[in-house]
Amino acid sequence: MKLGSQGLEVSVQGLGCMGMSAFYGPPKPETDMIVLIHHAVQSGVTFLDTSDMYGPHTNEVLLGKALKGGVRDKVELATKFGINLAEGKREIHGDPAYVRAACEGSLKRLDINCIDLYYQHRIDTRVPIEITIGELKKLVEEGQIKYIGLSEASASTIRRAHAVHPITAVQLEWSLWSRDVEEEIVPTCRELGIGIVAYSPLGRGFLSSGTKLLENLTQDDYRKFLPRFKPENAEQNNTIFERVNELATRKGCTPSQLALAWVHHQGKDVCPIPGTTKIENFNQNIGALSVKLTPEEMAELESFAAAHVKGDRYGDAASTWKTSDTPPLSSWKAV
Known part of the structure; x- marks a missing residue:
């Protein structure tokens, strides 16, 4: 499929690689994950998604190893910058020096010469978006990246960024129970010819198995701390899973497959990137491409999903598109 209007072509479904190395329990065995990545590529899922914060850094190193032996030429590789987890603190950076250093670091860890799609993972609200995109534009001109993307960016941020250099894709959370992007973000992307990459299209696994998922989460699984997975919300949210089931x-x-098919039915400009660490789940996910939904079935799914979800996507302190606006360019003073 064509992702955006700048020329990038990707598989109709991607593979989110985060859970292989971080946040969803302990890192998985490297050898097994490389086998899974190779299986995905051989199955036609060639759009791979990672970030320098996954680990941090270890997921990019894993991808770098998996891309050896001619695999690199078969994939479209996306990674991200902007979230620094140094010394256990979470900081967001979009200043030019950080952008350049982050890109150089990712290229080294991935052991490649050029990144296909480079996202700003979260927006630095201290730096005018024009400044950040200006540095990314230089990296495009230098051949270090091919296409520019944004993640969790507001409509105004997307417009301002796109005016500096065409944005190829916006990554956002979009699923049956996360639909707030449909009012303003998705229409803005479509107006500007920007592709949409849907992360967590399975509700971080909840739409696959409901509260059963919670029984198997390890103590260090990030999902245990998300509002929708808390016991006071999970039982009500399980009714959504039951109806989907x-x-x-x-x-x-x-x-x-049903939840993924719903995302696929949102349009040909939408590419979901479900993550998994098991080949059997991967095979199940690509089976979603064969599931066809009627307008009546789409309406049935939508009638109970978003309306009944309890709890926010993230905790109160998280940065999302709702808090991503940056200062005007006129306010910028280079350090």
Whole structure:
């Protein structure tokens, strides 16, 4: 599929690689993850998504090893910068020096010469977006990256960025139970010809198995701290999974396939990137491409999902597109 209007072509479904190295429990065995990545590429899923903060850094190193032996030429590789987890603190940076240093670091860890799609992972609200994109534009001109992306950016931030250099893709959370982007962000992307990459299209796994998922989470699994996974919210949210499961049973597919199919049906400019660490789950996910939904089935799914979800996507302190506006360019004073 064509992602955005700048020329990037990717597989219709991608593979999110975060959970292989970080946040969803302990890192998985490197050898097994490389086998999974190779299986994905051989299966036609060639759009791979990572970030320098996953680990931090270890997921990019893993991808770098997996891309050896001619695999690099078969994939479209996306990584991100902007979130620094140094010394256990989470800081967001978008100043030119940081952008350049981050890109150089990612290129080294991935052991490649050029990044296909380079996202600003979160927006630095201290730095005018024009300044950040200006440095990314230089990296494009120098051949270090091919295309520029944004993640969790507001409509105004996207417009301002796009005016400096065309934005190829915006990554956002979009699923049956996360639909707030549909009002303003998605229309803005479509107006500007920007592709949409949907992360967590399975509700971080909840839409696959409901509260059963919670029984198997390790103590260091990031999801345990998210509002929708808290016990006071999870039981109500499980009713969403149960309804998804009911319709999936009627259609002869799995809940995961149904939830993913719903995202695919949002448009040909949308590429979901479900993550997994198991080949059997990967195979199940690509089966979603064969699930066709009628308008009535789409309406049925939508009637109970977003309306009944309890809890926010993230905790109060998290930076999202709702808090991503940056100062005007006129306010910038280079350090």
